[in-house]
Amino acid sequence: MAATGPLADDDARTLHQQVLARLRENILLGRIEPGQALTIRGLAAELGVSAMPVREALRQLVAERALELMDNRRVRIPPMTIERFEDLIAARIVLEAEAAARAMPYVTDALIARLEAEDVAINAAVAERDYDRWIGANYAFHSALYGAAGQSAFLPLIESLWLQVGPFLRRAIRTISGHYTVDRHSEALAALRRRDTMALRIAIEADIRDGIAHIGSTLIRSEALGATVVQGTLRPSTSSG
Amino acid sequence: MAATGPLADDDARTLHQQVLARLRENILLGRIEPGQALTIRGLAAELGVSAMPVREALRQLVAERALELMDNRRVRIPPMTIERFEDLIAARIVLEAEAAARAMPYVTDALIARLEAEDVAINAAVAERDYDRWIGANYAFHSALYGAAGQSAFLPLIESLWLQVGPFLRRAIRTISGHYTVDRHSEALAALRRRDTMALRIAIEADIRDGIAHIGSTLIRSEALGATVVQGTLRPSTSSG
């Protein structure tokens, strides 16, 4: 469930890199439920490898804050709180707005065309209620924009933030089920065509904030933020008050 | 040299956590020269542990971008370029200014007193040309401020940035040797006492930018940015032009 099948065996990368990529994708797309058991041996068996590469991948994901090391030395998707969620969104806004602005000098017509294609894919995914494709294309859109200038120190930081909100985005999106229709990407694309950096900043910030405003309030109302952890065992969150 | 001696054996943490903390400190304080050989077995021997904890610590530092995985699968301090340096500084500014602003509601008189103490330590370190204590106290100052609200998603991102600039700050500081006397921390402290969030943002940004402006130009002029890597072997950078 967490890993969905063994790895391909014709991959030049090291096993730990393949395991890492698989787990990272599953976390980013929200395929791993918060609270789901993530054991080294279990994942190793699912992926058809030994414990070694899994250990290293988990360690790396802990470093990226996609996973959290608990006191009993197990790892889990970190529980979400309102405060942490707002922290993550605030960090996304300042980092991604700046990253977008810094990418502007490197924006070409080819890049804009690529982003337009991603936008089409995003809208198609929304129409089909295909969550995986939606968040995947959405990530591709943002990532392609921020990476226009080549490798940047911003990218890994932003990816870390996406990994941290991913699991909860999915849960939230499910509850509001396709209610996310505000298309701020077209505003961003318009700003890109005009090479208007300030408008781009505003569009990116609005994209994050508007998408999140719905989700955040939904999370608060439906208390879908996460389960309550009692002595290391995960139980369904009780409806308080 | 890289690890400076074996670990204490009365530490409740896991070995890999101790190794990680040691290496992280050495990188942050710039004790590890860019290009210095970092081998698993070598570090393990220095620290008096087996290869296992070292492997996991290195993996984690790679994830934090403090180290870089090369094509030949060895790790190194990533080489610095002007572009990357400016990227890192830009990221530091937006993240730390925002983190400081978000910490403001949690600022207490006790925290201010603690920051003042750190400021004294910083100035003492500058006076004594004690680089380790200088950057250590400097980090403590910033970290205490940003962490006022408790654990925040900003902190690990900021720490990653510090780890990336650490090794080169030291090299640069050595060349300009104590020329860093602009005391923006007192401005930050004044803003904190007045609970003036905007002034705090400005002071933090000025602290980073001014400190870096000197260093960056020095780096460019003296070409102290890093060594040129040829086929994985490190050689002194040639003076170009």
Add this chain to the structure above:
DNA sequence: CATGCCGCCATGTGATCACAATTTTGCGCC
């Protein structure tokens, strides 16, 4: 029937080993 205790099983940590790839070294040749 509820509760506390004990033993078993699962899990993370760390060490060691085997192996392939890469780097270094040393030797012979030009």
Add this chain to the structure above:
DNA sequence: GGCGCAAAATTGTGATCACATGGCGGCATG
């Protein structure tokens, strides 16, 4: 003396094993 090639040493990767810790269920007891 410089250069190229082959052997040896070094290194990262992955697997397996031993061990301590903690979680869990079964069992006896009140």
